[in-house]
Amino acid sequence: MRAFLVLSALLCALPAAAADVVVRDGRTLQIGSTSYRLAGIDTPDMDQICLNDRADPWACGVGARDALAKLIGERAVSCRDLGADPLYKARRLGACTIQGETVSLGQQMVQQGFAINLPGRDRFAGDEAKARIEHSGLWRGCFAAPQSFRRSDRDAVLLGASCRDDKRAETVELLFPARTTMPPGCSIKGKFARRARLTGNVGVYHHQGCRSYAGNTKPDRWFCSEDDAKAAGFRRAYNCRASSGN
Missing domain, CATH: 2.40.50.90 (OB fold (Dihydrolipoamide Acetyltransferase, E2P))
Structure with a gap:
């Protein structure tokens, strides 16, 4: 070993x-x-x-x-x-x-x-x-x-x-703009959320496979990968598929 x-x-x-x-x-x-x-x-x-x-x-x-x-x-x-x-x-x-x-x-x-x-x-x-x-x-x-x-x-x-x-x-x-611009290739939306604190997180992230991605989900942050979002303290939204690309 x-x-x-x-x-x-x-x-x-x-x-x-x-x-x-x-x-x-x-x-x-x-x-x-x-x-x-x-x-x-x-x-x-x-x-x-x-x-x-x-x-x-x-x-x-x-x-x-x-x-x-x-x-x-x-x-x-x-x-x-x-x-x-x-x-x-x-x-x-x-x-x-x-x-x-x-x-x-x-x-x-x-x-x-x-x-x-x-x-x-x-x-x-x-x-x-x-x-x-x-x-x-x-x-x-x-x-x-x-x-x-x-x-x-x-x-x-x-x-x-x-x-x-x-x-x-x-x-x-x-x-600290209220609405940030999506960087190239970084399409994952991060949203600060009080409810996420119940799981020890600061917010929830939404990728393009989430039902919540479009519509009224206005991001506070943008991430290039799910790993980046998790490292920043965000958890995946519960209505997302289990896996996704960026």
Whole structure:
């Protein structure tokens, strides 16, 4: 059994060709059948909106995903498996690097300003401080920490060089819109619901196989997969089929 575990760990660390790597969002890679969340960082979700240095809204979750894809380019990636993701057991935590490099993808995302150091961890705190001082990436404009966005915490501290105290009310309305725009390929609707708290969740999600998908279901969040919705604390609506695509 020990030999099997060692062999499995070695296989997980083997580099995967770029063609075998799918960038799900700014912090998540899929290599073959295994999904890895980059350890030590957090990034905007795919439906999150930020402001640039001219106070114009932009899809920073999509931007973070594109930044990670650009970092990888056509190069091979390897991930050291760090165990199950506490948020979603089917996903793994990974220390992922581009073949031939020593700085992890997570650290590079923080350095470029498209990720923040995971709250409560100090792994990339220095890189985050430098990106903030240099107004790199997200820090050039104004944004809510991803965890604040997920909780729809409109009282959260806003981050970035372009945040203005005298414009806070207007900024909050832009960063926490009442109706969010569906990102490309992310068609699952998430709706905050008090009844979901009975099952330990914050809301309910509806995919296209749900009878409740159309009509009056106006989403508070959009997700690219059911796994993403579950990781964010949403459960499937009871009138949905047992399985679906995105």
